[in-house]
Amino acid sequence: MSVQYSTVQWNRQKRRYDRIMLVSIAVYLALFAALQLAFYPTVSPETLIIRATGTLALIMLHFILAIGPLSRIDSRFMPLLYNRRHLGVTLFLIAAVHGLFNIIQFHGLGNEDPLVSLFTSNTRYGSPGDFPFQVLGFFALLILFLMAATSHDFWLKNLHPKVWKSLHMMVYAAYALLILHVMLGVVQLDQSPLWIGLAGLSMATVIGLHLRAGRLEKAGQHHLENADQAGFFPVCTADEIPENRAKIALVDGQNIAIFRYDGKISAVSNICRHQHGPLGEGKVVDGCITCPWHGYQYLPHNGQSPPPYTEKLETYDVMIRDGMVWVNPQPYPEGTERPPALC
């Protein structure tokens, strides 16, 4: 949470995250280089760098894509999600080294500008088999650059969270481009069943995790029906909501998190103002609804972040009738105080 921008809002866990990430990357690169030189001593230094950074970037992208659904499946993966943007920026830097060395190696020192050569040397754009695979890698790198460049909360706020989120969902386009880049490059050259199997397994893992997380998310949502005359929909009994936790309700296009805390029930938007995290999967901590993704906090009865913070959520009317929790999906403007229902 923030009231002013700083380059990085460092805290102990972010520092640990980055330290572990950088050490892991160093270990990977060192082991890759050592094994490559030990078993393939004739590899050229440029090829070694290109392959080490290319494989590392691909592995990191798989991790990054897996972290989201893994955190949905098991909340103990949340620490990996917390500082994922540093992982993403680092991925871009590693992919950029890969791209830069490729452009220098394959397109530099010639009779054409290297960037022009990238697009004009192999021009078989009409052939799926001969398609210039390096161009696919270039566009994937461009997307990763846009994501890295706009990763700071400054851009999140100024681009508007919806635009920012859409931009960052392009990571899936980058993933598709990179898979094609690999399939039409090294896999097509070697035609090794090992590469084809590995590529299939990694894609199946990423897709499978997303499908499973999607099913779990859907299972946790209540699609409400049968409103009463006042426009209230029945959700569940009050006892079904664990203390300091929430039920998520979908009705009339509204995504609502209904929290139980201190003998009270309050309803707010399920969408965190920071990165659209699922507030209903969060917890009430120290009297505040706390987002599971990055710990942004809101007061349950008015949807406002505690001062000095300024984020605000829409709020909703709730009531309890015969032990049943009812919610009215007509949202109040962000930060409007609504009296909690007592249970």
Place this chain on the structure above:
Amino acid sequence: MTNKEFYIGWEDRAPAGVAAKTRQVVLVLVALAVVAGAVFIFGQRQFANSTFELGQLRTLEGVLFTDPIPSLKILAGKDASGQNQFQRVLLVGFGKHSALPTLTAIQEAQGQEIDGKGVRLEGQLIYYDGLLAMELTKGEAAFKGFTDANLQDYFTLPKDLGSAIFQGEIMDPKCYLGAMRPAEGKPHRSCAIRCIAGGIPPLFRSATADDQRQYFFLLGYDGRAINGEIAEYMADDILFCGRMEKWDDWLIVKMDTGKGIHRTNPWWKKDTSIPMCGS
């Protein structure tokens, strides 16, 4: 949520159970990454044992020929009957460029013809599979003086070996002989096209099923360079008709582009119309 602990990133410490799980997960992920990297390393193709003596300048003496392909013909020893044996060293420029602009600059600086003269040239050697090339890395400064080598001692007429059908891959010799490893197939196509567009003479590699390789420099049927016409076919498996000549230790094929260049691989673009050579 599957557990009662709740992780908040900005808190000083993660809950004990979450922290323990994270440690396990990180170790597993790093191990997975290393295993994936190792699988990649052990699954990749072996690299060619080619050499580019990067950073090591050497001086060679011989007679310079710019036609049909820029080369330095050097004395490689004597055969059993005491006859001189020669080797042609392909000359290439820095980067993805022909040696011709450098040789022209040297000629202008010397104020006299250098073609057919004994010269001393300095550059970086590139070699593989019996072929030798020299990059004139320092441009005009590659020229280290004239020698007293006599053109008559070095001049031999090419031998006509007749027409044949050739099947194989066109590659750029600078990369293939050592400047890049690997330097063949689709991943290298863009680079090969760039080298050929820069004027580096194309090299054709023909191989038998058991990888017995033979190399030919490619020229047009009239002996001119055909870099522009064949750039489209770089890194493809092709079949064409041509006339073969032996120039000392080099084989040169003069491609009959009038009979077409036929792609033979992959299957979906295989052209089965075999050219009739000599007709």
